Amino acid sequence: MSDKKRLDLEYSQLESDRMRINVGPQHPSTHGVLRLEVEVEGEIVTEVVPHLGYLHRCFEKHCEKMTYPQVLPYIDRLDYISAMNNEWPYVMALEKLMDIKVPDKVEYIRVIMAELNRIANHQIAVATFGLDAGAFTPFLFFFRDREYIIWILEKMSGARLLYNYFRVGGLAADVYPGFKEDCLNIVKQVRKTNAEVMDLLIYNKIFIQRSANVGILMPDVAINFACSGPVLRGSGVKYDLRKDEPYSIYDRFDFDIPVGTGEVGVVGDCWNRNIVRVYEMEQSCRIIEQAVAQMPDEGDVKALVPKRIRPPKGEVYMRAENPKGDLGFYIVSNGTDKPERIKARGSSFVNLSVIPEISKGYMFADLILILGSIDIVLGEVDR
């Protein structure tokens, strides 16, 4: 009897139910083992709490027990979608510390490799973003093209995904015959598929309805959260280390930095973040074309690779523009062949931190799209 009375009282104060849903770690759309604790009211997201650490593998501590060349394969495994780009800031940091000036040919090959890998990364990013919106076919179009890029990278390094190709002061292997033609062919193919996907997905009315005006990241918020890469540029901030802090030989190329313009939707929404990646593929194609034309044929890519890497005492921080944003390595050397400390600044981790900020008040289906537009790789988030 008393129970019934209590219930009667509470009926008047009933509010609509809020439900806490656990998205991940085994969820098809979290792009890895990310776990999002989501509170929804009906379909509206009221709170998102990302839980990390399901893929943590003690990268930084592990590095302290290994020699410098042994660290390199682990760096591939941070952002495994764009492993070539990952290796670059690390070898550049060591080259800076050891004062090695790498030959021109090596620089050109590095640029081509990095830009090819950038295209491959953006293809996956746009493809999976489309997949999150329910478009399956562009996903496979992009994967078909990515296969050709991977063939080039495989011929160069011997591996399809985790290349271990860059060396301090050089590269693991020289180019193979016919490398330049392969690069130019892939550029053609990438442009063709991009034009196709523009029609099929990007300017599709349903896709625009889904992704425009969703997950708006204001430029000041993006800067405060230290976002970088397409996430920052999608908000209209023209910031790219290749232009703003030119490393390697990027000052020799003519290319633009695409930013979100609000052509559809508003600046900083999912659609603009996504289109930046598509435009960046075109810019990477331009860089590859120029690099292939300028690349010297003569030169030994392994000439300056030191037999033992034993950098002098000191510390160095080097960063480069990864497809997903700034990737920086802070290396403290104690004069031995093992690093004292390596700290990685991963862009996926930093970019992921805006999710709770920009996904409140949108629908549950939008949350998945927002996560897809941020383009994270859990290998880099958890390290």
Next chain:
Amino acid sequence: MENVNFLYDLLGRNIISVVLVISLPLMFVLVYALVAILAELKVSAWIQERLGPMRTGPWGIMQPIAEVVKLIQKEDITPDKSSKLLYNLAPFIIFTGAYAAFAVIPFSEYFVPAGINLGLFYIFAVGSISAIGIVMGGWASNNKYSLMGAMRSVAQLISYEVPAAMAVLSIVVLASTMNMQEINKLQTGWFWNWFIFGGPGTLAKIWVIPFTLGLGLIYFISSLAETNRVPFDIPEGESELVAGFHTEYGGMKFAMFFFAEYANMFVVAAVLTTIFLGGWNSPFNTFMQGPFWGVFWFVSKAFSVVLVQIWIRWTLPRFRVDQLMYIGWKVLLPLSFICFMAISLFVMLK
């Protein structure tokens, strides 16, 4: 007018013939579902520049059978804290709903399992049964994704039944019968006698052609939503809800959901064929017209509609749940109502 059924004519009305009449559509559904699954695999492969399944049989045509065998072999799991009875009942209820609709579908001039006069009404009535099954399955699974999928699915089914019913009702006004066999007989002759082109009649029907064309489109879009197909596959939207209301189902029970989905696809395609595309009539007057050819025309027309559904699935992204409601209530419903009014006016003035 009495409906002709060749089995009753042949065997008389006894238990054997009744069982045969009942089981013929079931045979058809099973074979059709296998063909449709293969079509889905192969069409998606061709759209995406793949080969599709190639290992099972020549060109992989045995793949659906292999998949069904795999599903049958799987362990039959009932989640621990689920509501056992409802959980186990749901797939059968959904399949029953899908299969029951076959009772009034006229396959040929001489074969319709039950030629009742309220055929169209009956289809809409039993079509809603699947909503109950979906809620049962989603709620009984004791899974939040399933529950959300079920809620979305029911909201969607109920919303899109209104414009679909509106579209069908307009044709009923035009044909002044709800008997599907009668509607088919009205459309005999050249293809411009089909109701999508205004139905039979004098040249005056030119005024209703835009409306009937629009209604055909409205019915097709609504039918996509009713069968949870892309771009309206929100209840099963795998990117957010894993698999929607059947997340927890596996093995044979999942296969039942699967069969029901494909059976439902055929039902809506069959209704579209019957009331808009002339059913078992040949498009070219007496050319290849007849009871046997009727089956051919009917099945090929309906299967073409199914192929269009598959084609759309592999082309378009998915709507969001609020956009789906917007389209249902604010676009399709007013449009179908306008068409309904126009056609009613035409019939009154005729």
